[in-house]
Amino acid sequence: MSGAGRERLFLENAAIAAAGVRSVSGTGDLLAALGQIVAIDSPVYCPGVTPIERAAAALFPVRVDDCAEAAVTVEEVFGAIAETGTLVCSSEGGRAVQAGLLPAHHVAIVRRDRIFDTLDDFFTAVAGAPPTNLTLVTGPSRTADIELTLAIGVHGPGRLDIILV
Amino acid sequence: MSPGQTSLAFRGNSVRALEDSALRAAMKQATDTFGTKRSEAFAPVADLEALRDRASAIREDVLANLPMYVDRFVASATRAGAVVHRANDAAAAREIIRRILADRGARRIVKGKSMVSEEVELNSHLEAAGMEVVETDLGEYILQMEGETPSHIIVPAIHKNRRQVGRLFADRLGVPYTEDPQELTQIARKALREKFLSADAGISGANFAVADTGSLVLVTNEGNGRMATTVPPLHVAILSLEKMLPSLNDLPAFLRLLPRSATGQTITSYVSVITGPRKAGDATGAKELHVVLLDNGRTEILAGESRDILKCIRCGACMNVCPVYRTVGGHAYGWTYPGPMGMVLTTLLTGMGKAHPLVDASTLCGACVEVCPVRVPLADLILGLRRRKVRDRFADPWERRGMEAFGKAAASPALFALGQRLARLFWPMVRALGGKDVAGRMPPPAKTPFHRRLP
Numbered sequence: 357m358s359g360a361g362r363e364r365l366f367l368e369n370a371a372i373a374a375a376g377v378r379s380v381s382g383t384g385d386l387l388a389a390l391g392q393i394v395a396i397d398s399p400v401y402c403p404g405v406t407p408i409e410r411a412a413a414a415l416f417p418v419r420v421d422d423c424a425e426a427a428v429t430v431e432e433v434f435g436a437i438a439e440t441g442t443l444v445c446s447s448e449g450g451r452a453v454q455a456g457l458l459p460a461h462h463v464a465i466v467r468r469d470r471i472f473d474t475l476d477d478f479f480t481a482v483a484g485a486p487p488t489n490l491t492l493v494t495g496p497s498r499t500a501d502i503e504l505t506l507a508i509g510v511h512g513p514g515r516l517d518i519i520l521v
Numbered sequence: 522m523s524p525g526q527t528s529l530a531f532r533g534n535s536v537r538a539l540e541d542s543a544l545r546a547a548m549k550q551a552t553d554t555f556g557t558k559r560s561e562a563f564a565p566v567a568d569l570e571a572l573r574d575r576a577s578a579i580r581e582d583v584l585a586n587l588p589m590y591v592d593r594f595v596a597s598a599t600r601a602g603a604v605v606h607r608a609n610d611a612a613a614a615r616e617i618i619r620r621i622l623a624d625r626g627a628r629r630i631v632k633g634k635s636m637v638s639e640e641v642e643l644n645s646h647l648e649a650a651g652m653e654v655v656e657t658d659l660g661e662y663i664l665q666m667e668g669e670t671p672s673h674i675i676v677p678a679i680h681k682n683r684r685q686v687g688r689l690f691a692d693r694l695g696v697p698y699t700e701d702p703q704e705l706t707q708i709a710r711k712a713l714r715e716k717f718l719s720a721d722a723g724i725s726g727a728n729f730a731v732a733d734t735g736s737l738v739l740v741t742n743e744g745n746g747r748m749a750t751t752v753p754p755l756h757v758a759i760l761s762l763e764k765m766l767p768s769l770n771d772l773p774a775f776l777r778l779l780p781r782s783a784t785g786q787t788i789t790s791y792v793s794v795i796t797g798p799r800k801a802g803d804a805t806g807a808k809e810l811h812v813v814l815l816d817n818g819r820t821e822i823l824a825g826e827s828r829d830i831l832k833c834i835r836c837g838a839c840m841n842v843c844p845v846y847r848t849v850g851g852h853a854y855g856w857t858y859p860g861p862m863g864m865v866l867t868t869l870l871t872g873m874g875k876a877h878p879l880v881d882a883s884t885l886c887g888a889c890v891e892v893c894p895v896r897v898p899l900a901d902l903i904l905g906l907r908r909r910k911v912r913d914r915f916a917d918p919w920e921r922r923g924m925e926a927f928g929k930a931a932a933s934p935a936l937f938a939l940g941q942r943l944a945r946l947f948w949p950m951v952r953a954l955g956g957k958d959v960a961g962r963m964p965p966p967a968k969t970p971f972h973r974r975l976p
Contacts, residue, residue, distance in 0.1 A: 369787070424718060440788040447805035454751045454805060457744055475773035483769035486734055488799060488806040489751065492792040497744040499706060500784065501660035501676055503547070503683050504554050507706035510659055511713065512744025512790070 357473050362438045363520065366471050369441025373495030374508070376517040383411050386521050390415055390463065393517050394428055397461050401426035403451070408432045408465055408521065423455040430463045431455060435470035436518075437478050440494055443518065444478065447489040456493060462513040464493075466520050529855035529867075531878040538849040544680050548850050551679045555841040558785025559892070566777070576774045577896040580832035583765050587823060590732040590765040591814065597735030601797030603810040611641035614815050618643060618724070618757055619650050621811050625755060627652065627721035631713075633739070633746040634658035635726025636674050636835065637761050637815055640857045640870070643724070654724075655716045657745040659709050666693050672851030674858060675783045675837040680850050713745070723749030723807065727760040728834070729775065730812075733768040736796040737812065740779055742789050750795055756807035758795075761815045763823075763831040769794070775834060778894035782836035818870045827902050830865045832895050839889035839899060845882050854879060861889040861899045868906050877915035880906045941970055 357365070367377045376393070380386050390412055394400065400416040401423040403409055409432050413419065420426050433456070434446035443464050445453045456462045472478040482490060497512030508514045538544055563569055583590055595605045606621075608614035622630065630652055632638070644654045644665075656665040660677035663686055664670065671677030678686070687700035696708050725746055729738040737758050739746045750756050766772060772794075780786040799806035822828055840846040840860025851859035856867045856876070861883060868876035880903065889899040910916050930936040944966040952965075 373787075373790075442788060447803050450802050450804045452804040454747070457747050457751070475776055476770070479769045479772055483734070486736055486769065486794055486796045488796055488803050490794040490796075491747060492788070492794075493790065494788050495790055497742070498790050499659045499743045501658070501663070501678055501743075502681075502686050502702040502705055504551050504676065504679075505683070505702040507703045510706055510710055510743035510745070511657065511717070511748050 357438070359468070362471050362473055363468060366436055366438040366441060367518075367520065369438065370436075370443075370495070370518050371441070373441045374498075374516075375441065375495050376515070377520070378518070379520040381521070383408075386465070386519060387411065387415055389519050390430065393463055393519070394430060394461075397428035399426055400428050400430055401455055401459060402430040403455070405449070405451075406432045408467075412465070423452060424458045426455075426459045428461040428463060429455045429459045430465070432465045432467070434490075435472060435478070436466045437472045437475055437492070439474045440492075443493040443516075444472075445489075445491045445493060446487050448487040453489045453491050456491070457512045460509060460513055461515045461517070462493075463517045463519065466518060468520055528875050528878055529871075531853060531855060531882055534853035534855060535849045535882075538853045543682060543685075544850055545848070547680050547682055548847055551673075551676065552841045552847045555785065555838075559782060559838060559841070560785075562781040562785040562787060566781070572774060572777060573894055573896055576778055576834075576894060577832065579766065579771050579774065580834070580895050583767065584763065584823060584828060584831055587762065587765065590767060591762055593732040594730050594735055594765055595814075597731075597733060598797065598812055599735070601735045602800060603735060603797050603812050605812045605814060608813055608815045608817070610817050611815075614641045614759060614813055614817070615643055615646040617813055618759065618811075619647055619652075621757055622647065622652060622722055622755075623650060625721070625809075627755060629716070629720050630654045630722050630724055631716050631720040631745075631749050631753065632656050632661075633723070633725035633741070633749040634661050634677070635724070635759060636671070636857060637726050637759050638724065639671060640761075640817065641759070641815065643759070655713070655720075657713050657716065657743075657749060659706060659743060659745075662709055662713065663689065666690075670852070670857075672859065673837060673840065674835055674860075674863075680852065717745075717748045717752050720749075720753040722755035722757060723753040724757045724759065725749050727758050727764060728779065729766045729772065730760055730764050730814075731767075731769055731772070731794075732765050734796055736769065736794050738766075738772060739791075739793040739795070740776070740789050741791045741793070742784070742786075744791060747791055747793055750793060750807065751805055754808045755811075756795075756798070756809070757811045757813065759813040759815060761817065762819045779834055779836050782838040782892065782894045822869045825869075826905055827865065827869055829897055830862065830869065830902055832897050833862050833866070834895055835862075836894060838892040838894065839897075842888040842892050844884055844886060844888070849882075854882065861903065862897065865899065865902045865906065873906075873910060873913050873915055877910050877913075880910050941966065 399418045399420045402413040404413040435444045499510045673679040683700040691698040727737040728740045798810035846860040864879040
């Protein structure tokens with residue numbers, strides 16, 4: 357699959373799964389997009405570990421160190437899978453995977469070069485020595501336990517935004 | 522539960538279910554919706570049959586080499602830092618888990634959805650030991666509040682409507698009545714969030730266990746499975762032996778089949794792959810991970826003629842299409858697992874003495890075989906159990922004599938005609954003696970037999 361095709365497929369499938377999706381180029385665009393998406397949520401959990409996260413963190417004056425207290429998590433995630441519009445969160449490198457779970461809003465930044473074509477490609481890459489926790493995230497938390505009627509934001513985030521950089 | 526106990530009251534339960542119009546409406550709506558969603562989800566999948574073949578072959582390989590894969594899983598999981606326990610039966614599993622929790626002083630337990638934990642009746646055992654066990658899957662939470670058991674393996678509260686849930690929440694949680702599923706969901710979110718953050722331990726099941734890496738795989742939508750396995754300091758997972766997959770490379774086939782078959786989703790919101798507890802440098806995961814591998818009769822099933830039921834990946838598609846399940850719902854089956862896969866597994870796990878009435882709970886229409894993503898030959902398995910029922914003398918002797926008599930009559934036109942005349946003659950008596958239960962459900966014999974009415 358070509359880079360552009362992979363990117364298009366990922367964004368399409370993520371949108372079908374009810375995630376908000378944006379594609380930006382460069383740090384300026386990223387910060388502008390973040391400013392719009394996170395406008396009203398506070399406080400923010402942003403680990404500030406990767407260069408992208410460090411740039412993002414500067415945007416948010418009210419931050420917390422405990423993701424359980426945050427209204428929104430802004431983080432760069434491990435990667436994505438085009439086939440299903442899925443984000444991959446990994447515990448590798450001391451990342452708190454639950455940061456994308458506890459707050460009601462999850463903003464995930466994914467680098468274009470971290471998109472896998474298929475589930476097979478992804479699992480082949482990690483099958484040898486998986487980290488403690490790999491979580492595939494596709495759309496917001498949901499349930500249909502009452503009369504099979506879709507309800508969003510059960511225990512995990514009710515809102516998931518993805519920014520591709 | 523062992524053979525020789527009182528048998529499951531499938532017939533009586535069914536009659537009651539048929540009279541419950543709210544239940545029938547809920548079942549019809551739910552199973553119709555599931556059927557449609559499943560078909561839509563599979564429509565764009567190219568080579569579906571090849572995908573099913575592949576998944577089926579992987580499951581067959583796992584069963585053919587189960588002890589090897591289990592040993593490999595135990596070694597890998599142990600290497601990753603988990604403590605693996607083997608439980609021969611339900612009592613052993615309950616006691617192992619109670620001891621793990623009690624030894625660490627755990628009193629507040631949050632639970633993700635696990636049918637195996639239902640199978641071993643874990644909650645009541647832990648509650649008797651003074652622990653608070655909170656079900657956190659929305660459907661299970663509703664049922665726990667109501668004191669009921671699941672009636673579907675994927676959507677446990679499928680038999681309840683929104684008004685019943687609204688009244689329940691208003692009564693028990695002291696919230697204003699609402700029947701809006703989104704609002705009800707938010708009420709549960711708030712109530713359960715506190716439980717998660719203050720829990721001493723989380724208990725979960727697992728959809729798959731990966732032999733090569735010792736990983737547990739949880740396929741979920743709500744996020745409660747993620748909570749129960751990452752937020753509390755202690756995580757106890759309970760799963761049955763046959764949930765093994767050889768390697769993570771085998772997982773994609775099942776991730777493509779399971780959500781589509783279960784809920785009609787391309788993939789669930791969350792798939793967690795957990796490999797051992799939190800390690801040095803990690804910021805995710807329980808500090809301690811215990812895995813309880815339950816046998817509870819699986820090894821015996823594996824050696825017998827019904828072993829293919831152990832290929833099952835618990836998607837629930839067979840129940841959604843089963844005309845019997847769709848009509849009477851899951852509670853009529855009387856044990857943990859309902860529907861076609863449930864009647865087979867229940868009979869094998871609890872014994873023919875207890876489960877023989879369930880063996881009749883099928884029309885053998887084969888719809889379950891059509892939809893099974895891993896090609897479990899359910900109709901053959903059910904037929905096999907019916908043969909065993911007769912062999913083991915659990916069949917009703919009168920039914921048997923009746924069938925033998927009918928067989929003879931059907932082979933002889935003269936005898937058959939005599940039977941028809943006798944039926945017409947004695948019908949008023951049958952109706953008077955048998956009452957509504959017998960004659961009410963049976964049409965009266967025709968005055969002129971069908972074949973005479975043909976030109």
